[in-house]
Amino acid sequence: xxxxxxxxxxxxxxxxxxFLAGQIFHKPHSVLGLAxxxxxxxxxxxxxxxxxxxxxxxSELTTFNLDEYEGLSPEHPNSYHMYMNEHLFQPLELSSTQxxxxxxxxxxxxxxxxxxxxxxxxxxxxxxxxxxxxENGHIGFNEPGTSFTSRTHVEHLKPTTREANARYFEKKxxxxxxxxxxxxxxxxxxxxxxxxxxxxxxxxxxxxxVEEVRKEEFPASSLxxxxxxxxxxxxxxxxxxxxxxxxxxxxxxLIRWTADKKxxxxx
Ligand code: GLP
Numbered sequence: 001x002x003x004x005x006x007x008x009x010x011x012x013x014x015x016x017x018x019f020l021a022g023q024i025f026h027k028p029h030s031v032l033g034l035a036x037x038x039x040x041x042x043x044x045x046x047x048x049x050x051x052x053x054x055x056x057x058x059s060e061l062t063t064f065n066l067d068e069y070e071g072l073s074p075e076h077p078n079s080y081h082m083y084m085n086e087h088l089f090q091p092l093e094l095s096s097t098q099x100x101x102x103x104x105x106x107x108x109x110x111x112x113x114x115x116x117x118x119x120x121x122x123x124x125x126x127x128x129x130x131x132x133x134x135e136n137g138h139i140g141f142n143e144p145g146t147s148f149t150s151r152t153h154v155e156h157l158k159p160t161t162r163e164a165n166a167r168y169f170e171k172k173x174x175x176x177x178x179x180x181x182x183x184x185x186x187x188x189x190x191x192x193x194x195x196x197x198x199x200x201x202x203x204x205x206x207x208x209x210v211e212e213v214r215k216e217e218f219p220a221s222s223l224x225x226x227x228x229x230x231x232x233x234x235x236x237x238x239x240x241x242x243x244x245x246x247x248x249x250x251x252x253x254l255i256r257w258t259a260d261k262k263x264x265x266x267x
Contacts, residue, residue: 001224003210003231005238009198012234013042016130019194019230021050023128029060031120033129033187034088035140036065036080037165039196040130044087051092058092064120066131066140067181068104070154078169079104102152102180109154113180117152120186129190133197133205136160137218141181144217150183184222192228195220197237206233207240 006012020043023030034040051058065080074081081101089099100119106112120126131139138144141155155178157165162175169175187193197206205220209231214221223229 001210001226001229001231003233003238006232006234008234008236009042012196012198012232013046015232016040016043016194016196017046017050019232020047020128020130021054021056023192024051024056024058024061025054027127028057030062030127031123031125032061032063033126033182033190034063034065034084035130035132035196036067036083037132039132039198041087043130043196048088048091058094059098061094061098062123063094063099064116064123064126064182065101066129066187067179068102069176070104070109070178070180071176073105074101074103078174104176104180109178109180113152113154116180117182117186120152120182126190127192129187129193131187131193131195131220133195133202133209133220134161135164135201135205137205137208137220139184139187139195139220139223141179142184142187142219144219146184146216146219148184148188148216148222151186152180152182154178155181184219188222188226190226193223193226193230195223195229195231197231197233199234200236200239202233202237203240206231206237210241 004015006015065084068080072079076082084099084101102116103112133139136144136158138161141157142150143155143158143161157177157179166172166175208218209220212218212221214224
């Protein structure tokens, strides 16, 4: 894992948008894995500007989102379909035949999860996966305890996750209890991964991710053995990580603070 430290949310968003733009520039027929939540909103905003400015070729691009709430139709204002339409797909005029999310309102969500997993495989897998991180370490909607061998599946959301996401819903009780999410193994199959973290709220999760061992109780730690993971985190999100030290969270990885480069090197 490599960690790029940035000043704030805006810089995180700009750096992440550069990664996305670079990926598409070098491979216009890329398959991108996309995330939702407050964290990537700025990235999408910045990416839209860059894509327009640099006239990035987007017609061959395919996107797969990480997850969707059970029971919410694509038209539901709190669905991740709606979020993606508003924040990325409509502004860039990406068509529905190149942008995929699990269907939360499918009659049989287990079957839908298997179909979605197969569709990702049929497209040759994900080139670049964008991730946020939950305060409890979840990625996508893979909650603590999810098997590292999991594929796209239906997940029960933890009360803390429902609470954290309640800010987008009218009432706390409206947050669905389950969601369809790519599994940990699905995410780990991505050729490269960017994980974004911003703000004080994420500092304990980032500390655990960087400093602790790989365990299923902390889903994001699965990433520690992936060969191409970049964490882009701002000063607040990195503020709990011990600096200027070499630590050995696992035999296979070392962390070194390189203050001049504003970058952590791990491994
Ligand atoms: C949700 C999403 C995750 C996201 C997380 C953090 O649970 N399923 O993909 O990373 O929230 O959200 P935020 O970026 O709003 O803190």
